[in-house]
Amino acid sequence: MKKSVILILAMIFSLSIYSCRETTQEKTEEAAEAIGEDIEAGAEEAGEKIKKGAEKVEKKVKEEIDEEIHETDDVNNEEATDDAA
Template sequence: MKKVFVVLALVGFTFSTISCRETTQDKIENSAEAAGEDIENGLEEAGDAIENAAEETGEAIENGANKAGQEIEEEIEGTDDYNGDDDNN
């Protein structure tokens, strides 16, 4: 009888250990999925920020080039004022 009790106790202990491992494994899988989603969202946000910065930089360069071209034209035409004010206003 004592051997049967010990065997049953060992079987019960084994099942409880396996059950705990499955629960732990499920938690690990859920955590890994959540971390993957967070990383994906972060990368999308970073990509959007880079794209916006590139667009703003391109616009600033274009505006600067237009302003430089306008100043050159004013110099050539002789309508440029030395202090930066336009005489064409």
């Protein structure tokens, strides 16, 4: 009878350890998914900021090119007369 009690206790102990392991594994998987989602959101945000910055640069470059073509550069609040001089 003593062996049966020890065997039953050993089985209960084994089951409790196994269930704890599954819980830990589930929590780890959930944490990994959350990290992945955070990385994805951060990458999307960075991409949007880069795109907005590129659009600003593109607009400014177009303005500068237009000013050069039409000789309307405004340097030190004065109209540019000749850039070659």
